[in-house]
Amino acid sequence: xxxxxxxxxxxxxxxxxxxxxxxxxxxxxxxxxxxxxxxxxxxxxxxxxxxxxxxxxxxxxxxxxxxxxxxxxxxxxxxxxxxxxxxxxxxxxxxxxxxxxxxxxxxxxxxxxxxxxxxxxxxxxxxxxxxxxxxxxxxxxxxxxxxxxxxxxxxxxxxxxxxxxxxxxxxxxxxxxxxxxxxxxxxxxxxxxxxxxxxxxxxxxxxxxxxxxxxxxxxxxxxxxxxxxxxxxxxxxxxxxxxxxxxxxxxxxxxxxxxxxxxxxxxxxxx
Amino acid sequence: xxxxxxxxxxxxxxxxxxxxxxxxxxxxxxxxxxxxxxxxxxxxxxxxxxxxxxxxxxxxxxxxxxxxxxxxxxxxxxxxxxxxxxxxxxxxxxxxxxxxxxxxxxxxxxxxxxxxxxxxxxxxxxxxxxxxxxxxxxxxxxxxxxxxxxxxxxxxxxxxxxxxxxxxxxxxxxxxxxxxxxxxxxxxxxxxxxxxxxxxxxxxxxxxxxxxxxxxxxxxxxxxxxxxxxxxxxxxxxxxxxxxxxxxxxxxxxxxxxxxxxxxxxxxxxx
Numbered sequence: 174x175x176x177x178x179x180x181x182x183x184x185x186x187x188x189x190x191x192x193x194x195x196x197x198x199x200x201x202x203x204x205x206x207x208x209x210x211x212x213x214x215x216x217x218x219x220x221x222x223x224x225x226x227x228x229x230x231x232x233x234x235x236x237x238x239x240x241x242x243x244x245x246x247x248x249x250x251x252x253x254x255x256x257x258x259x260x261x262x263x264x265x266x267x268x269x270x271x272x273x274x275x276x277x278x279x280x281x282x283x284x285x286x287x288x289x290x291x292x293x294x295x296x297x298x299x300x301x302x303x304x305x306x307x308x309x310x311x312x313x314x315x316x317x318x319x320x321x322x323x324x325x326x327x328x329x330x331x332x333x334x335x336x337x338x339x340x341x342x343x344x345x346x347x348x349x350x351x352x353x354x355x356x357x358x359x360x361x362x363x364x365x366x367x368x369x370x371x372x373x374x375x376x377x378x379x380x381x382x383x384x385x386x387x388x389x390x391x392x393x394x395x396x397x398x399x400x401x402x403x404x405x406x407x408x409x410x411x412x413x414x415x416x417x418x419x420x421x422x423x424x425x426x427x428x429x430x431x432x433x434x435x436x437x438x439x440x441x442x443x444x
Numbered sequence: 445x446x447x448x449x450x451x452x453x454x455x456x457x458x459x460x461x462x463x464x465x466x467x468x469x470x471x472x473x474x475x476x477x478x479x480x481x482x483x484x485x486x487x488x489x490x491x492x493x494x495x496x497x498x499x500x501x502x503x504x505x506x507x508x509x510x511x512x513x514x515x516x517x518x519x520x521x522x523x524x525x526x527x528x529x530x531x532x533x534x535x536x537x538x539x540x541x542x543x544x545x546x547x548x549x550x551x552x553x554x555x556x557x558x559x560x561x562x563x564x565x566x567x568x569x570x571x572x573x574x575x576x577x578x579x580x581x582x583x584x585x586x587x588x589x590x591x592x593x594x595x596x597x598x599x600x601x602x603x604x605x606x607x608x609x610x611x612x613x614x615x616x617x618x619x620x621x622x623x624x625x626x627x628x629x630x631x632x633x634x635x636x637x638x639x640x641x642x643x644x645x646x647x648x649x650x651x652x653x654x655x656x657x658x659x660x661x662x663x664x665x666x667x668x669x670x671x672x673x674x675x676x677x678x679x680x681x682x683x684x685x686x687x688x689x690x691x692x693x694x695x696x697x698x699x700x701x702x703x704x705x706x707x708x709x710x711x712x713x714x715x
Contacts, residue, residue, distance in 0.1 A: 272641060295655075295656065307651075307655050307656070309651065331651075331655060333647075333651045335643060335644070335647060335648075336644075338642065340641065340642075341641075341642070341643045344637075344638060344641045344643050345638070345643060345648055345651070348634040348635075348637060348638050348648060348652075349652055349656065351630070351634055352630055352631065352634055352652065352656075352657065353656065355626060355627075355630040356623075356626075356627060356630070356657075358702060359622070359623055359626040359627070359630075359702050359703075360623065362693075362698075362699055362700070362701065362702050362703060363619040363622055363623055363689075363703075364619075365698050365699055366615075366619060366689065366692065366693045366696065366698040366699070366700070366703070367615060367616070367619050368698075369693070369696035369697065369698035370543060370611065370612075370615045370692060370696045370698070371609060371611075371612065372606060372612045372615050372616060373606070373607075376604075376606060377606075377616055377619060380578075380580065380602075380604045380616070381619075381620055381623065384566075384578050384602060384660075385566065385578070385620065385623075385624065385659065385660060385661050386623065386627075386659050386661060387659050387660075388656060388657050388658050388659035388662065389655075389656060389658075390656050390657060391659065418634075418637065421637065421641060422633075422637045422640070425637065425640035425641045426640065427633075427636050427637040427639075427640035427641070428633055428636055428637070429633070429637070430633065430709055431629060431630050431633050431705075431706075431709070432630075432633060432634075432637070434702075434705050435702075438701055438702070
C-alpha cells in the first residue's frame with residue numbers, strides 16, 4: 174500500500190476520509206484551497222500540493238471531495254490536472270454534483286485516456302471517523318475494481334455498484350439526500366405540530382422511531398429535533414442537493430412535485 | 445373474559461381486530477352499517493346488533509372503528525348509545541378523526557358519566573391478523589387500565605400512553621400517518637426520477653431500504669413502488685388523514701407547509 178493517492182478537498186468530510194486513508198497505510202498528496210486545513214494530515218506524513226495538478230501522479234489515483242459542480246469542474250480543468258493524471262489514471266469523484274456535470278467530466282477524462290469513477294459519499298463526518306460510509310459507485314468495471322480497496326480504506330463500509338454509466342451513482346446520491354431531507358423536514362414539521370397541540374414531541378419521536386420509522390435517519394433527526402435543533406442545522410447542503418435532484422428530474426421529464434416544493438421551501442427558509 | 449364487548453365498524457381493519465377479540469375468548473356484540481359484513485363474526489358466535497345502541501351494555505366497553513369524524517359522531521349521537529352505555533361505561537375510539545372531534549365527544553361522554561379512551565390503530569389489515577398493531581392511547585387513567593387487556597387481545601402489540609387529555613393519541617395517529625404518506629410519496633417520486641435517469645429503481649430501493657431507510661415503512665413501500673404499484677394504491681386514507689393533520693396544524697398555528705402541500709398534491713392526484 175505504498176501507492177500515493179491524491180486527495181483534493183479537505184472539508185468537514187474530506188479531512189476524516191483522508192485521515193482514514195493515511196491510517197490504512199496509503200501515502201497521500203493533498204490539496205485544499207485553504208492550505209491550513211491540510212495541517213493535521215501533513216503532521217501525519219501527507220505531502221502538501223501547491224495546486225491540484227501537483228497532487229496527481231501519472232497513471233495514478235486522485236480523489237476529489239469538493240463543494241459543488243463549479244468547484245469540481247475548476248479542479249478537473251485546472252492547469253496540468255488532466256495532463257499529469259494521463260493515460261490509465263483514475264479520478265474518484267466523491268462530491269455531490271449534478272449527473273450532467275459528472276457525465277461531462279467523465280467524457281473529458283475518457284478523451285484523455287483517464288477514467289472518472291463516481292463514488293459520492295453518504296455519511297456525516299462522524300460516520301467517516303467510524304468508517305461507516307455508504308458509497309454508491311458508477312464507472313468502467315476495471316477502474317471500479319482498482320479503487321474498491323481504496324474506498325474501503327477511506328471508511329466505505331458499504332459499496333453499492335450502479336453500473337458503468339456516469340451519472341448513475343451521482344443520481345443515487347441526490348435521490349438519497351432528497352429522501353433524507355424530506356424525512357427530516359417532515360419529522361420536524363410533525364413534531365412541531367404535536368407540540369403546538371400539547372403533545373410531548375419527545376414521546377412522539379420515541380414511539381415512531383422505535384417502530385414504523387426505526388431507521389438511523391429518523392432516529393438521529395428525531396433526537397436533534399426533540400432537542401430543539403433544526404434537523405440540518407445551518408447547513409446549505411439540503412438546499413443545494415434537493416435543487417440538483419429537482420433539476421435532474423426536470424431534465425429527465427420525471428415528476429418533481431415534492432422535490433421541487435421542498436427546494437422552494439428550503440430557499441424561502443434560507444432568505 | 446366472558447365480558448361482552450361492543451364492536452362497531454367492521455371494515456377492512458375492524459373485521460380482523462374484532463376476530464382477534466373473539467378468538468381471545470371475549471363475547472362480542474357487533475354492529476356494521478352493512479350488516480352482511482358481520483357474517484364471519486356471527487358464524488364464530490358474535491351477536492348481531494340491529495343498531496349501535498344495541499351493541500352497548502350498561503357500564504360496559506364499546507369500541508368504534510369507523511371511516512371518519514361524521515361517521516363517529518353519528519354513532520355516538522345515535523339513539524340510545526350514550527344512554528345504554530351509561531355511568532362507568534367506556535367508549536374505545538379507534539378511528540382516525542380530528543383531535544377536535546375527539547375532544548368534543550370526550551366531553552359529551554364525561555357529561556354522562558362515561559369515558560372516551562382514544563386508541564387509534566397503526567397497522568394494515570395484515571398487521572391486525574398478525575396481532576402486530578401499534579396503538580397510541582389517551583384518556584383517564586382508570587379507563588385506560590381497564591381497556592389495556594382488551595386492546596392487547598385485539599392485536600395491539602405496542603400500546604403507547606400519551607396521557608389523559610383527549611386529542612393527544614388522535615394527533616399522534618395523524619402525525620404518524622402524515623410521516624408515512626410523506627415517506628411513501630417521496631420514495632415514489634425518488635424512484636421514478638431514478639428510473640427516468642436510467643438508474644434501476646429496484647437497486648436504488650434495495651440500497652436505501654437496507655441502510656439509511658431500513659424501516660418497515662420504507663421497505664414495504666419500496667417493494668410496492670418497485671413493482672410499479674402506487675405506494676397507497678387507490679386508498680383515500682392518505683388524502684383524508686393528511687388533510688386532518690394540516691387542519692390540526694392550522695388550528696394550533698403550527699407550520700403546515702409540507703403537510704399542506706402534500707394534502708393539495710393528493711387532492712390534485714385524486715381529481
